[in-house]
Amino acid sequence: MISEEIKKKIRGIVGAENALDSDLDRFGYSYDASFVPLLPAKKPDLVVRPATTEEVSKVMAVAYEHAIPVTPRGAATGRTGGSIPLQGGISLSLERMMKIVELDVNNMMVWAEAGVRTIDLYNACAAKGLFYPPDPASWKFSTIGGNVAENAGGMRAVKYGVTSNYVMGLEVVLSDGTVLQTGGKAIKNVTGYNLTSLFTGSEGTLGIVTKVLLRVIPMPKKRGTLQLMFRTLDDGCTAVHRMLQSGLVPAAAEVMDRFCLEAVAKHRKTQHDPAIGACIVIEIDGEDDEALALQTKRMEAVAKECGVYEFRVAQSQQESDELWAIRRGISSAIASILPNRLGEDISVPRDAFPEVVRRIATIAEKHKLTIAVYGHAGDGNIHPSILCDLSKPGEEERVHRAVEDLFDVTLSVGGTLSGEHGIGITKRPYIAKALGESGVKTLGAVKQALDPKGILNPGKIW
Amino acid sequence: MSNHSNDKLLLEAKKIVSQCDRCGTCLPVCPLFEAKNVEASSARGKNVIARALTEGGLEPTPEMLAKVNFCLLCRACVDTCPSKIATDEAMINIRQYLVNKTGAANTKYKAMGGILKSRGMVKLTAKTLALLRKLGLGSVFPHGMVPEEYTRAHFLAAFSGPAALGQKAPPSDVAVTASTRVAYFDGCGMRMMFPEAAAETLKLLKAGTQPMVKDNVCCGLPHLAHGLRDEFLELARKNISIYEDADVVVCDCASCGGTLKHIASYFANDPHWKDRAAAFSRKVMDLTEYLAKVGYTPRQKVDAIFTYHDPCHLGRGQGIKKQPRDLLRAAGKFVEMKEADVCCGGAGSFHMDYPDIASTILDKKRANIEKTGAAIVVTGCPGCLIQLAKAAKASGGKFKAMHISQVI
């Protein structure tokens, strides 16, 4: 509980209308887009919505003084429970910090406040011919601060990398209210530890990101979309690997298994051709139409070598929008099949992709569950979705064991628990297995140094 | 609440909201979330509150009724949601549930619902308005909302040069067979606030047929939206009976049309009314939908620039977007505005409950209209027309707001 006196102090900092404590307003900040159960609700005691770095700093100073837990929050689209205020206290929502502070066209860099939506940043850059590539499927509604805190990936990672590949510097408010600036516009920078990297992906446990300095690149002039159907997932993955090995880098290469395709067909009331076992949607980009045509031709040749069943080039913007809409809507299409869906986010060395998918099928069989698989074929990030009905007796236990098996398989091929969604609450129990004792100890030492009172997003990661 | 036990309402809402996986896709499209960006005002926020209520995690309270009342029922969220969660339906169910449960039926809404229900009272426009004002409801139906200058005669005088007036468009050549019985649905909003426009609608209909004018009652949307479901059903049954002898029922109000088209679903489990309701809903048509079907061409082409605002209940509600635009293109110059389908903030009585939020939303709409350089913003719903008329006033005469029947 936060005393009235402290609330009054905080209201004095952010204004009464930005420190909410009614029951339902607090409830609104108790969940995110993960499958962490909604109830019992983990309501914060106070929702605080600062508008400036100075306000964040002052609020943190108060929280530090009184050892009040603080959970930073962007748009709560996280998939692992990161913004859920497990221990109550303050939900610190950055949603009002929505300014793009500086768009430096010469240096091709942009300073943005944490609450800027990813799509707004993308559009602001695009208006100047610049391209901010990381595109989590949630880019229309997630915040850039949340993207940095989770080191979000996206479909374009195979060619352009993930959020951290673009973060040049940060403004961070530390647990005691100190304002720290890391990195900067200098491209080469080895002065001291790389704190920018440390805070990127720290899931709000080390500091509050208030501003982000991102580098951007020139916007590709042309884009195209290809749809490749294969009889088996193995064929499809082989095709993508061969493309990459021969220097043909797709801007995105998204794979969906048979189950996903059937779900999409059902969702869209169409028929699925049973001969097709996997679909890969590819984005290509380049200087002009000729460049695209050449890439398409070479990709088609590789795909044919790998026994492609159907090779389609989207003929219009509308057609390619439709293909990507299908891909983006896939989690909903499969979710509508059974009452509950538990989406995972494992990441494996690229060549292990088909092997892991085969072993996922074995796990599904063993635990009598349905597991749909889709993911980023280009970078080895797989999203297996366990479809289940948790109201059935024994189902939860079986799901639990299936997840354990899944992580074992992942780690055994040299993979990792999370490619882009982070650890949050949902993957916490498995972290020691993934990082080992020394790994966890080192994380603990960093945490202790930066957040000695343990008030920042307690209960997450470990 | 005889036939609608509260448990059933809750169950219906639960079926909807339990499918929401809290993904947040709907966050950027909800006009209310944009105006007041606190989670509980978003579609996701309201759905999750509803879900917690249905699962026993939250208590029914007046605060909750306020939260679920804070919804325009504009369906922008439904449109964008990957799972097509019907937030609007869930909100209607939860409102009804909370009204029943807490006895908190807004006396305000009850009074308004009562007035709209009684055909006699609605007819006495002046008296009704006086009564509404007395009840503090004047702002829903501001008097003088459509001053003289917005009438068709003035519009023509102002915008059509003599040449344009001379070249009258040829009459529609689509034969509406003598046996097609076309009836007009005289909605409360049109009747009370825009009688001029309603008269134009009738004229348009008369150009091709002999429309039947009925003594219909309110479509019931205000009742349905605010927890007066029994009244809604009663009105629906009356309308179904009244129009039994018509083949087509034409509406010039998007909200009435949308509601009437949905009546069938509210009687799906009622053996007595099921078939009659379904037959009724099938024959309801929006005015522009009807005109497009019969191949109507506007009476004249004028030199004015039009832009168009999609009423939520027409664009998203009935999928009618092309027909009005086609008609406007044929009647003058048409310029599309940005975010034409974003709610104007009117939403029935929302703008009187939350005037500040509604005006924030409307300011954005006004800016988008002004950017088109249009002289007239056209729409097909009296609710929107009130808002747009306010916007026109705020723009200092840069544009006027008119019902589509007045310009084609």
Ligand SMILES: Cc1cc2nc3c(=O)[nH]c(=O)nc-3n(C[C@H](O)[C@H](O)[C@H](O)COP(=O)(O)OP(=O)(O)OC[C@H]3O[C@@H](n4cnc5c(N)ncnc54)[C@H](O)[C@@H]3O)c2cc1C
């Ligand atoms: C439909 C859907 C698709 C998705 N697709 C992808 C995808 O393709 N790739 C991907 O990587 N992710 C994806 N996600 C997950 C999610 O959108 C990302 O993790 C996103 O980065 C979260 O941003 P947010 O603003 O919603 O952050 P939140 O969910 O609010 O917070 C996420 C974490 O970051 C912390 N945090 C937030 N803001 C700050 C800040 N300013 N300072 C410090 N810590 C902060 C929070 O405490 C929390 O731990 C998807 C989610 C959904 C619902």
Ligand code: SF4
């Ligand atoms: S119906 Fe409109 S106002 Fe209501 S939640 Fe959906 S988008 Fe928001």
Ligand code: SF4
């Ligand atoms: S209503 Fe739809 S779009 Fe909105 S959070 Fe729920 S599932 Fe997502």
